Amino acid sequence: GFIMTRLKTEWITYMLDGMKDYNRELQKKTGTDLSGLIMRTFGVSQEEYEASKESHRAAVIPVTQGEGIIGSFSESVAAITESAGFETVVTEHTDIDGIYDAVRSGCDILFFADDSRYLAMNIRQGKISDNNYATALGFVEILSAMAEKYGKNLKEEKLLQIGCGIVGKEAAEILTSRGIPFDLYDKNPDAVSKLTDFSGRVISDRAEIRNYPFVLDFTNEGGWLHRENLLEDVLYASPGVPYSIDTDAAPCFEGRSVHDNLEIGTAIMLGEVLFGK
Secondary structure, three states, rough: OOOOOOOOOOOHHHHHHHHHHHHHHHHHHHOOOOHHHHHHHHOOHHHHEEEHHHHHEEEEOOOOOOEEEEEEEEHOOOOOHHHHHOOOOEEEOOHHHHHHHHHHHHEEEEEEEEEOOEEEEEOOOOEEHHHHHHHHHHHHHHHHHHHHHHHOHHHOOOOEEEEHHHHHHHHHHHHHOOOOOOOEOOOOOOHHHHHOOOOOOEEEHHHHHHHEEEEEEOOOOOOOOOHHHOOOOOEEEOOOOOOEEOOOOHHHHHEOOOOOOOOHHHHHHHHHHHHHO
């Protein structure tokens, strides 16, 4: 057979243990883990999901193009898809040679990233998923799940989206398409001009963030939100890279905030190439 690095290294075991904790925490905060989030987002039954695990195999292909391989990125992606129940390999070879390895060894779901894009592909069905869109979708969905856990419906709540860059713009379009009203805070006043059909308020005063019980944050500047900026019982979701809430405030909000830089986006990419329209 082809030489594949099966995920057996101590490091991957450590990542997978980390994923167990991650999924347990996510379940506690939102009522769903990553597998549940995929099923919920794409309206898939447990039976369909189980059948899909049997019939697909994923590969993560390390890419050296550009700035080169992000340390442990491939292993992290593999640990995430494994934790969602899908057999995953990291190819031993990189780049095009890695794609060759993956396909020849029967993998049909491929993950790879270069400096400008992180993609998943289903080569059997010709489906593709971009991490920017998948991350936006995943965080809208996880905040909806968290709202439900507290007996709320996002459509009826005061929601603030912070940041309207690449991922934020995708999120704004998803919220609009779902009929979820939201206001927007962005330090760039022109950001809102990128949005079609936006009917909310644009706020520019940071003090106003405290008026919102639900916050979706797509900014990429660390440590700028302090304890006094957020409502005490806010429900907060962010793919923050780095995390907006400062280190002193973070523990105060930890039980009511979901933030990660890879897990949710990757899980939704997997879901999109398997179950997306």
